[in-house]
Each structure stands twice: as structure tokens, then as C-alpha cells.
Amino acid sequence: MLKDKDSAAIVGVKDLDHAKAFYGETLGLKLEPKSGDDVAMYKTGGTVICVYVSEFAGTNKANAVVWGVGDEIESIVAALAGKGVTFEHYDMEGATYENGVHQMGDFRMVWFKDPDGNILLLNSGD
Template identity: 40%
Template sequence: MLKDSTIMAVLPAKDISRAKEFYRDKLGLESTEAVEEDSALYRCGNGTSFLVYQTDNAGSAKNTQMGWETDNLEREMEDLRGRGVVFEDYDMPGLKTENGVATNDWGKSAWFLDSEGNILVLTQRG
């Protein structure tokens, strides 16, 4: 059943070459394979993966689309900032960040955009 199946996230990209550069240069990830010519598959921890594929619909979502869990949010943010990643600041009902970090009962999170406008998050459970 689905509860025992591995999950693969899927993200859109208007420019697959630009997206591949972002994930390689900013996040330090290399595509392991292409499912189709205009796509890239990335493998991460514990059997997780995500696919980035070219489409004109990229950047239209206004919600978090994918995230990583970490045991040291500040260290990850420092590393990513050193690579040029810019973390978003939010101030809205239910979500306020300080220096890019939101903290509440479940932990800490920090959001950033990829080269295609997809909203990504790092989370450390508290």
C-alpha cells in the first residue's frame, strides 16, 4: 500500500538548465539521472528523491512545495547562504520569521526559493 511506498516530490522548472545549475551550485546536489530529456532526478537521504521537469507552469504556486528535515538548521542555513541562497522573511498571521527563521511549538523552519520560483523549506523539529 501507499504507506509503505517511497515518495518522490515533483517540482516544475521553466528552464531545466537553470534549475540544474541552481540545485548543483547552490544546494550541492547532482542529478542522478534524467527520466526524460527535460528533467532531472535527485536522490536524497533515506530513499527520498525529487524530480524537476520543464514546464511553463513553474513558479506559479504560492505554497511550500518541498522541504528537507535537518538536525541543525542554523548550520544548514549558514552553508546555503555561503552558496548564495537567500532565505525569505514572512510576517503574516500564523507565520513570522526573524532572520529567515520561524519558530513555534513543532520546531524551526526557514524558507527559500529555487531558481524557478518554487518555495522550499528546511525544518528542524524541536
């Protein structure tokens, strides 16, 4: 039924202008023309992230968006750190943590939050 349909991440925020600065300038995503006064659409790879105003922004305690970035993870983390992004540190059995990056075997993961506390994840998957 849905296996051939595109999907999109949808992220609630409290302040759309602040979110646009983060998703557009900090993360470097391109604002799509179909954006409006109460929603911002960003192209990311072959998908879209929809950012919209919600009174429930930042209340999710799980990942809101994940990017598989492959071997670029360390360079992306360095670039984000240079823009003031701070990274989460989670204690996970079998994982090491260094310079914002969790590592389990060859798999690397990085968590950070947008201005509303939505949890964003980078991993070394493609």
C-alpha cells in the first residue's frame, strides 16, 4: 500500500523564524518555494522536512529526524560544532564517546537538538 510512496519528516517548533535560521543557516538546508507563513519545507537528499508551528514542540523524547551521512560524519560534526551546535552524550553499553560521536564497532552516531529540543540524529549509515 505505502511501499512506493514518499514520506517526509515533520517537526513541530514554537518559533518558525528561529527554526528557519537553524534549519536553513545552521544545517544548510534549502527552503522550498512551497513553504508558507506557518510552515517551512526543506529539501534534504531525496526527502523533505516539514517544520511547522506547534504548541507541543520539543515534547518528543525520541528521534525526530535521522540522516545517514556515511563517512562524512566527523566533518559534518566539526562543521556543526563550528556553528555552535552542541551534542548530546548518552551512556550506552558497548559505546564509546569522543568529540560528540558515539561509536559501537564501526557504526557511529551523533545526537543534537534543534532550538525547541527536537532530537536530531546523524549516523554513519547511508
